[in-house]
Amino acid sequence: RGATDDLGIWLMDKPQGLEGAVVYNADIYRRETGEAFKERYMELLRKVAQQPDTTLGALSAPEGSESALYLQRLAADAAPAPSAAETVAARPAQAQPVLLLPEQAKLAQIWASALTIDVNDIRANDNFFDLGGDSLLAMRVVQQAEQVMGFRVEPRRYVFESLGQLASAAAGTPLEVESAPAADSGAKRGGLLSRVLGWGRKN
Known part of the structure; x- marks a missing residue:
């Protein structure tokens, strides 16, 4: 979808x-x-x-x-995929919202903006695609996350991992420590677009 x-x-x-x-x-x-x-x-x-x-x-x-x-x-x-609003509505009510860690909150704000949902409805164990995201929105989110959070996460990880996993600094490659040859290699591969469109390719 x-x-x-x-x-x-x-x-x-x-x-x-x-x-x-x-x-x-x-x-x-x-x-x-x-x-x-x-x-x-x-x-x-x-x-x-x-x-x-x-x-x-x-x-x-x-x-x-x-x-x-x-x-x-x-x-x-094949059952139709639930919308982000349906996913949130189906959750059991909690007496108090679970607070996100600072890095998780930054990434959650980016997700909320892309998915047009309330950031308070996003939890650390949520997956971007389960909340209603798709490949086109994920391209935008990956790029914004690189700019805001300062490290790069392989786009394919968005398919399987949760907000908490993706927000961890250990999950990404810091942009400032990347060598020039590595950056050039990334450019030759086509940059962000080719990385996202390469989700279907196995290592």
């Missing part, structure tokens, strides 16, 4: 015709799901080529397609 580069199709015009690939984020999709996306896409391309005047409804009919049935089952099992 609202994510970018978690699923995509690349097409290249080559002398022998079009070549393409379906790419997927391995942190989100299983290998068999990626295969099903590819197979279904190829099925639809073949139908369009063979029956260019057929309606969209007929082209997308799942009958006889194992990949279409697989994806239908997957969609039926």
Whole structure:
């Protein structure tokens, strides 16, 4: 929901015709799901080529397609992600709010601004994506956190770690101690955007 580069199709015009690939984020999709996306896409391309005047409804009919049935089952099992307001409302009431540590409070303020929620509703064990964040918002948050807090956290950690873990100085690389060659290397990799878009790549 609202994510970018978690699923995509690349097409290249080559002398022998079009070549393409379906790419997927391995942190989100299983290998068999990626295969099903590819197979279904190829099925639809073949139908369009063979029956260019057929309606969209007929082209997308799942009958006889194992990949279409697989994806239908997957969609039926997927519950809609709760909004940030729903996540907060579902929490048990507490007599007193739990205070955040200073570094946690700084990061929580950045999250609250990006997610347009009350900073007092954010806890140390909250995850950015569970609160309603997405990849595009995370890019903004990572950049602001670097400027405000003075250290860099790998963007992919936002997928799995909590506010408390990310706010810890031990979780990041201090900007002032980074060597010039390391900074140049980061620039060659494409900087912040390439780091965020690289979430789906495994080490």
